[in-house]
Amino acid sequence: MDSNETIVTGQIVHLRKLSKKMMFVDIIANNDISDSQSEDNNCLRKNLVFKFWDLASCMWDKTNRGDDKLHHGDIVQFHGTWHKDLFSVRDYTFINKWSDISKDNTAFKPIPPINNKHKSTQESNIPCKYFVNTGKCETTNCAYLHETNSKKLKSSRNNYVQERIQRRILEHEIQFDDESISSEKNGLHPATKRCEEFTNWLVNQYGDDYLRSGIILDVAGGRGDLAFELAVKRGYNCQIVDPRPQKLKRWQVKLLKKNPDLKSPVHHTRMFDKDFFQNVNLDVKDVKLIIGMHPDEATECIIDIGLLYCIPVSFVPCCVFSALFPNRRLSSGDQPTSLPEFIQYLCEKSSNIQIKSLPFIGRNQVLFSMPNSNNFYKEGET
Ligand SMILES: C[S@@+](CC[C@H](N)C(=O)[O-])C[C@H]1O[C@@H](n2cnc3c(N)ncnc32)[C@H](O)[C@@H]1O
Structure with missing residues (x-):
């Protein structure tokens, strides 16, 4: 203090x-x-x-x-x-x-707060976000536009909602872009390189032969950066599972155009849960590894499904979402609410889960299990 x-x-x-x-x-x-x-x-x-x-x-x-x-x-x-x-x-x-x-x-x-700069007599063309959302604005001397035409107001509202959704989805990427400015100083890679660094680590840890022996599922793959590294740049059979559709970056589109033999990864646009394999007609035995980079709400599914079907897992947890999962408990009986507590909670699921730090800034702790090592739960678990 x-x-x-x-x-x-x-x-x-x-x-x-x-x-x-x-x-x-x-x-x-x-x-x-x-x-x-x-x-x-x-x-x-x-x-x-x-x-x-x-x-x-x-x-x-x-x-x-x-x-x-x-x-x-x-x-x-x-x-x-x-x-x-x-x-x-x-x-x-x-x-x-x-x-x-x-x-x-x-x-x-x-x-x-009463903002003096808002006291301008000239109305702005920027829509007032309170008015757009609620149809009223209680800000004194608000300088933003209060659209009275209902058609225009409706379209402003749609734009606002779309932008907000996009901003939320991108929050992660933007956060990491900011951090990349200072990253050079401390010897770590910028977080924008997280998928490349994770891929290097996966190849070192599991070996090329193992990764080539079947399917790698990239759960919560988002816009597909990790799967692009593994599938397009390294030629592994890496498939994305995420309801959010893939969105290639410009350099990725260019690379695919220049190399027509390369194909963007298969994308299962659906949630990952225990019925996934049946729903997409995938044989569990063909899946050699389940991976996830900052998989948000899917984090616990990755480890649970890996343990359920004896598939090795390797994922980098990020957000905790403790309010979404109020029933989680540590062995101490406490609810995990911070990332370190969440990691502890995940590790308590099996003694075969190991932790390493990856060389990029941001949330970089990888939790992983190796082939043939995760087919037992901790004593007392079913
Ligand atoms: C923070 S983004 C991570 C994206 C990407 N892995 C990255 O690092 O840039 C989290 C993603 O998890 C996805 N997601 C959340 N729950 C999921 C589930 N049960 N199955 C699959 N994807 C899920 C969301 O759609 C979102 O795209």
């Missing part, structure tokens, strides 16, 4: 998530809570920031999911440090939740 650490307490009047790395919270400090719903409160506000890269890895889940999720109107004690006018939060505890304070269950009306 920092020796300058202090506590600020107040009611959350505005929450702003910039990305998975940063969230801003505005509070009206304790004494001034009676004024919090007043419009003229800019001078009473305190600006807080969560810098998730500086915090314990469970903090993202804590602030965004489950019982400790922060909501507008909650009265919270924040622990952290002041840097000029901005308070960096390390942790927090609830004094009172809005759901308990609000007598008639009305939602707390968020109070966005």
Whole structure:
């Protein structure tokens, strides 16, 4: 704990998530809570920031999911440090939740900061995202466009939703692109090279003959970078399993065009689950390895199905999704909520799971089992 650490307490009047790395919270400090719903409160506000890269890895889940999720109107004690006018939060505890304070269950009306630059008299052409989504905007002097033509509003809304979906899907890739800037300095490869590095490691670990002896399933392959490395560049029979369709990069399209003998990998556009083999008519015996790079919700399926059918697995876990899987328990009885705890949880499934670190920045721990080693569960498991 920092020796300058202090506590600020107040009611959350505005929450702003910039990305998975940063969230801003505005509070009206304790004494001034009676004024919090007043419009003229800019001078009473305190600006807080969560810098998730500086915090314990469970903090993202804590602030965004489950019982400790922060909501507008909650009265919270924040622990952290002041840097000029901005308070960096390390942790927090609830004094009172809005759901308990609000007598008639009305939602707390968020109070966005009054932004002087929005007071321009000339309306912007950029649609107001609140108006696009809800048909109303409560921002004082909002300078964004409030489209009144219902056809145009509908098309703005469709565009907004599509962009948001795309942004979410790409969040991962963008995050890694950012990191690649600093990567050269610490000797690790940039995260954009993660699929290449994972492929090199797989070939070293399992050997060329083994990988050529059957099918490699790339579960949650996303846009297909890992399978492209294995199938197109190395000639293995690597097949993607992901409901999200493959999207080749420009250099990949060029490479395929230049080399008509090369084929892009087979893609099973469906979820991976225990019925997968039957549904796609694949003989389990032909599958030699199940792999996954940052496979999100499919992570646990990979290990469970590998163990169920005695297929070696090799995957690099990433997000935990503890709210989606509330029944997971460590041997200690605790719910795994951070990545290290999730990795521990996965390793506790079988003593044949090993861990190594791959040489790229970002989430780079590979959990893997070797052929003929994963056909037993831990003692006591069925
Ligand atoms: C973070 S992306 C990873 C993409 C890619 N492996 C990479 O590293 O760039 C996670 C992917 O998991 C896929 N996914 C989630 N659950 C799945 C499941 N049960 N079976 C197959 N794919 C799944 C999503 O569609 C998404 O494309």
